[in-house]
C-alpha cells in the first residue's frame with residue numbers, strides 16, 4: 001500500500017511495504033542519496049536525519065512510523081549546502097572519504113538547534129556517529145566554529 | 151624524464167571526459183598497480199593524465215587515482231597548479247576513464263601503498279611547468295617580445311610594458327605550439343601552493359551530500375540487488391528455492407551462483423527482505439570446522455619450529471658470552487576487517503558485448519583486466535567509472551566485490567547495482583591476517599641489546615592474491631617492517647612461517663606494518679624496562695645509524711614533554727616506525743582511573759614524510775591513521791567459528807568514538823625524499839598505547855586487541 005510522508009517540506013506518496021526503513025525510502029524511492037547506509041542496525045549514524053526536529057537514525061525508522069513526521073535530510077538542511085555547519089565543515093576541512101559526514105552534520109545540526117552552544121563534553125555525548133577515517137577532532141572543531149556564530 | 155605531449159589538436163579527449171578548445175597536454179605517469187608493481191613502462195605516447203586550459207581560464211586535470219579520503223584529488227592538482235602558476239580557484243578535476251583513449255593506455259590507476267603523490271610529483275610538475283612555458287610563449291608571440299620578459303602568476307601572464315593576458319585568453323594560441331622537452335622546476339623557496347595548507351577541493355560536495363559514492367550511482371532502468379554468500383569460506387550453494395523471495399513485493403529475480411546467491415528487485419530493501427526470506431542449502435565443505443582455536447594452534451605450532459630465514463646478520467655465537475640477560479616475549483595480533491564506512495557495492499551493465507561498471511575501486515586500471523579475464527571479455531570492452539570511495543583501506547582491491555554486480559547484470563540484461571549488507575561485507579571480505587611473533591633479545595651488562603631474534607608467523611596474503619611474491623617460503627608482504635630493523639643491534643635474525651589460516655586474506659591499511667610495529671616497538675620497550683633504561687634513551691642509543699628516525703624520536707620526545715613527571719596513575723608511551731617511505735612516531739599520554747580503564751589525555755604525533763605537498767591533508771591523514779590504528783588496538787578482532795567470521799557489524803566490531811579521543815597534535819618534518827602519508831600513521835599507535843599502559847600501570851599487554859585483556863575507556 002502507499003504511504004504518505006513529508007520530507008524537506010514536501011509531501012510524497014511512497015508505494016512500498018510499511019516495514020521498509022526510512023533510509024531506503026529516502027535513497028531508493030525519493031532519490032535523496034545524501035543519507036547513507038552504514039550498518040542498518042542503528043550503530044553508525046551514517047543514516048542520520050531529523051524527525052520532528054530530533055536526530056533519528058533512518059535505518060531504524062520504518063516507513064509506516066515515519067508517516068505524520070516532519071522529516072528533514074541533508075538535502076533540506078540549508079539551501080545548496082549553505083547551512084552554517086556545512087560552511088564550518090568546509091572551513092575546518094573535515095571530510096576525508098566523506099561518507100559519514102552528512103550523518104555527522106545532521107547529528108550536529110540537531111545539537112545546535114535553537115542556538116545552543118554546547119561544551120566539549122556535551123558535543124562528545126551527543127556525537128556518537130562513527131567516522132572510520134578518524135575525523136572526530138575536526139568535526140568537533142567545526143561544531144564549535146558553527147556554534148560560535150550567532 | 152617525463153614526456154609531455156601537446157594533444158590539443160587531437161579530438162579523442164571527449165572520450166576521456168575532457169572537452170577541447172584550448173591547450174591540452176598529455177603526460178605519461180609510470181603505471182603502478184595497487185601492489186606497487188609496474189603495469190606498463192612509462193613511454194611517450196602512453197598518455198594517462200591530461201592537463202587542460204580552457205578559453206574561459208578553467209584548468210582541468212584528469213585524475214587517475216581514486217579519492218578515498220586521502221586527498222589525492224586535491225594534492226595532485228596542487229602539483230600542476232604550482233608549476234603552472236594557475237589561479238587555484240579555477241582549478242578543477244575530472245576523473246580519468248579506465249578505457250584506452252585513442253589506443254593509449256591509462257593504466258596508472260592503482261591507489262594503494264601511500265604512493266599516488268610520490269609517483270605523480272615529477273611528471274605533474276613537468277606538465278605544469280611546460281604548460282606555463284607555452285602560455286608565456288603564446289603571450290610573447292602576441293606581443294612580439296622575448297619570452298624571457300614575460301612572467302606568470304595566478305593565471306595571468308604579464309610583461310614589463312604593462313600588458314597582460316589571462317591563461318584562458320592565451321590557451322588557444324598556446325595550443326599551436328610545440329612543448330619544450332623540459333622546463334626547470336621551481337626551487338622549493340619559490341613555491342606558492344605546494345607545501346602550504348590547502349583545503350580539499352571535494353569538501354563542499356561532501357558537506358552538501360551531493361558527492362556521488364558507488365552506492366549512490368543511478369543508471370537509467372537500473373535494478374538493485376544484494377548478495378548472500380555461503381557462511382563458510384569455501385562452501386558452495388547446493389539448492390535454493392526462490393519462491394519465498396519472489397513473494398516479496400518489489401523482488402524481480404533470484405540468481406543462484408556457485409557459492410552465493412543474489413536477490414534483485416526495485417530497491418535495496420525488497421532485495422534484502424527477499425534474501426532474508428530464503429532458506430538456501432549450502433554445502434559447507436571441509437572448512438566448516440575451522441575456528442580461531444584451530445588457527446591459533448597452527449600459529450603456536452609454527453612458533454615452536456625454525457622458520458624460513460629472512461635475515462641472519464652478525465655472529466650471535468661469538469657475542470654469546472657478552473650477553474648477561476635474555477628478554478623473551480610472544481606477541482599476537484588478530485584478524486581485522488577494513489570496515490570501510492561505505493559497504494561494498496558496484497553497478498554493472500552488460501550490453502552488446504560490452505561491460506560498463508560504476509564502482510568505488512582503488513585500482514580501475516588493474517580491475518579492468520581482471521574483470522575482462524573472469525568474464526571472457528576483451529579489456530577494451532570493459533569500462534570502469536570510478537566514483538568516490540567511502541573509504542578504501544585495502545578492501546576495494548580485486549575482483550571480489552565487483553563480480554556479483556557483473557553476474558547480476560549478465561543474468562537480467564539490465565543495469566544492476568549490487569549492495570552488500572554490512573554483514574556480508576564484514577564476513578566475506580579479505581582480512582588482515584592473524585600474526586604472532588616470538589622475540590628474544592640478548593642484553594649486555596650495561597643494558598645494550600646485542601642480539602635480536604624474531605620468529606614471525608603470519609598466514610600469507612600474497613599466497614592468495616599475488617603468489618609470485620612468495621619466494622622461498624617467504625611472503626615479502628608479511629615481513630615488511632620487520633626485515634629492516636631500524637635499531638643498530640649487531641646480531642639480528644628474522645625467521646618466518648606462513649601456516650594456512652583457511653580464511654580469505656587481503657590488504658588492510660599499512661598491511662604488515664600494523665602488526666610488525668606492535669611487536670617490535672613493544673619489545674624494544676620491554677628491553678628498556680629489563681635494562682633499566684628510559685624507553686626514549688634506549689631508542690636514541692640504537693638509532694645512531696638512522697638520523698631521520700632519530701630526529702623523529704627527538705622531536706616526539708620534545709613536543710610531548712617526555713621526561714617531565716606524568717603524575718600518579720599516568721604514563722606516556724612512545725613508538726617510532728617507518729613505513730611507505732615515511733617515519734612516524736606517536737606519543738600517547740594517558741591516565742588509568744581504574745586498574746583496567748584508561749583515559750587518553752594527549753597524543754603527540756611526528757611525521758617525517760620528506761616533502762609535504764599539502765600539510766593540511768597530511769595532518770588529517772596522520773591523525774586519521776592513528777584513529778584507525780587506535781580502534782584496532784583497543785577493539786579490533788574478527789574471530790572464526792564454524793568456518794566463518796563471527797563479528798558481523800559495528801555492535802560487535804567496535805569502533806573508537808569522538809568521546810574517546812584526546813587533543814592530537816601532528817608535527818611535520820620535511821627535508822628528505824618524499825614518503826607516503828595514507829598509511830604511516832597507523833602502525834606506531836598500538837605499541838605507543840600498550841607502552842603507555844605499561845608506564846602507567848606496570849601491566850604489559852602482548853596480545854591485541856587490548857580489550858581482550860580487559861582494557862577499556864573509562
Ligand code: FES
Pocket residue numbers: 036037038039040041042043044045046047048057058059060
Ligand atoms: S545505517 Fe543507520 S545507524 Fe548505521
Ligand code: FES
Pocket residue numbers: 095096097098099100101130131132133134135219491540541
Ligand atoms: S570521513 Fe570517512 S568515514 Fe568519516
